[in-house]
Amino acid sequence: MNFAILSFIIGFILQFEALFLLLPWIVGMIYGEYHVALIYLATAAVCFLLGKLLSFRHTGRFKELYVREGFTAVALGWFVMSVFGAIPFVLTREIPFYIDALFETISGFTTTGSSILSDVEALSYAxxxxxxxxxxxxxxxxxxxxxAILPMMGGSTMNLMRAESPGPSVSKLVPRVRDTAKILYGLYLAITILGVIALCLCGMPLFDSLCTTFGSVGTGGFGVKNSSIGGYSPLIQNAVTVLMILSGVNYTVYFCLLSRQFKEAFSIEEVRWYFLIIFASALTIAWNIRPLYATLGETLRHSFFQVGTIITTTGFATTDFNMWPQLSKTILLLLMMIGACAGSTGGGIKVSRVLILFKAIRKELSMMIHPRMVKKIKMDGHNLSHETLRSTNVYMTAYFIVLFVSLLIVCLDEYDLSTNFTAVLATLNNIGPGLELVGPTQNFALFSPLSKCVLMFDMLAGRLELFPMLVILLPSCWKKY
Structure with a gap:
């Protein structure tokens, strides 16, 4: 392990977090929350100074960023960012216990949306x-x-992007990694701005529009109201539905559309199945819950919203789907596991992996009937490499191991199986709410500190596609060169 380069990268992250912390400081000053604003400013100063100290020894001599350093830097970077990001909540006494503040912050950075707060509206604007x-x-x-902002070092940075980006494979949209990062964040920023404008035009206040768009485009799910999105107008709820679903689409589609590569954009198999799953699930749920609502329009609105928020792993809510019939809750449970498209901001297993698994099963069944048949698994007209198939199988194995080990530990709290299982599922897939005691009208405050630590690990593992968090658990990972 090259600890010098690791220190440099962590220091770099802390400096950027200091920059990010200036935004809530500005918000606090605008709304007259001077004491809270000062705390955010002080935290930003500490992050910046510590970041400078950690990155001070970098002399530009690092020529290559290997997989080990890439995965370790990403895993530690996200954890360190959360550790310092939780400090303002504790110092303002809005979340007095640090373990709860860390849970809330990790849930935010990993775009999970699971919360320990029972009264969100009691928080300051900052x-x-x-x-x-x-x-x-x-x-x-x-x-x-x-x-996207600047090249970090002379060597390869693709290992950082591979460790952080969701999906079974990561490729560059253009030859240079830095240019790919710029394109991705350009698209991300454009969708965010359009989302804020759309929600403002629908009648949502600017502050609410900003926070809701951050949660929708980032597929996170933290709301500014105790009723989540349920207290807003049907028009706003429909706009958020569209925004969430579009944010669950592979960003390659948007790049192809902007590049006028329309054939390539509409030929992506994963995206077609993504929309098919959404419409089939929403219509089935709408049929199942039709007696619960007065009109067909209201039924479809709640159905499409909840399907959209669950499959994209956003976590907003317009109604308490914990009260829905068993068929509807089971469909939502399956959508929690499937997740959004690879290359999007959504979590879950990803539609592409599910497609690959079904294609692999179909191939094996065909070979049982025709043992001498030579059959290739294809996606979007291209043969899938053995490496992609192997990594998919290993990912699924690791996924279920982490799921069941986490469940065993969380079950020590003696809550019902539905609560424990969906709590682990919701955090591992970065969704937010689960069922029963962690449903959309409840929170995660009931769990013990041990269970919260397990769920925090699951949130980080789910956001970083498992392997970076598992790699740092290996003793061999920390051996110095």
Whole structure:
């Protein structure tokens, strides 16, 4: 392990977090919350000074960023960012216990949206903004942001993007990694601005529009109201539905559309299945819950919103879907696991991996009938490499191991199985709410500190596609060169 380069990268991240912390300071000053604003400013100063200290020894001599350093830097970077991002919540006494503040912050940066708060509206404007802005930072990824701003070192930075970006494979949209990062964040920023404008035009206040857009585009789910999105007008709810679903689409599609590569944009198999799953699930749920609502329009609105918020792993709510029939809750449970598209800001297993698994099963069944048949698995007209198939199988194995080990530990709290299982599922897939005691009208404050630590690990593991968090657990990872 090259500890010098690791120190430099962590220091770099802290300096950028200091920059991010200036935004809630500005919000606090605007709304007259001077004491809270001062705390955010002081935290920003500490982050900046510590970041400078950690990156001070860098002399530009690092020529290559290897996989080990890339994965370790990403895993530690996200954790360190959360550790310092939680400090203002504790110092303002809005979340007095640090373990709860850390849970809330990790939930924000990983775009999970699971909360320990029972009264969100009691927070200051500065903290509400910071809480939602962590979604926007974590949605595309802080390392992608840094690479878009400036080259970090002379060697390869693709290992950072691979470790942080969601999906079974990561490729460059253009030859240079830095240019790819710029394109991704350009698209991300454009969708964010359009989302804020759209919500303002629908009648939502500017502050609410900013925070809601951060949660929608980042697929996070922290709201500024105790009723989440349920207290807003049907028009706003429909606008948020569209924004969430569009944010769950692979960003390659938007790049192809902007590049006028329309054939390539509409030929992506994963995206077609993504929309098919959404419409099939929403219509089935609408049929199942039709007796619960007065009109067909209201039924479809709640159905499409909840399907959109669950499959994109956003976590907003317009109604208590914990009261829905078992069929509807089971569909939502399956959508929690499937997740959004690879290359989007959404979490979950990803639609592409599910497609690959089904294609692999179909191939194996066909070979049982025709043992001598030579059959290739294809996606978007291209043969999938053995490496992609192997990594998908390993990912799924690791996914279920982490899921069941986490469940066993969380079950020590003696809550019902539905609560424990969906709590782990919601955090591992970065969704937010679960069912029963962690449903959309409840929170995660009931769990013990041990369970919260497990769920925090799951949030980080889910956002970073498991492997960076698992790699740092290996003793061999920390051996010095």
């Amino acid at each position: 903290s509400l903004f910071w809480r939602s802005f962590t979604h926007w930072i974590g949605g595309m990824g802080v390392f992608v942001f840094i690479m």
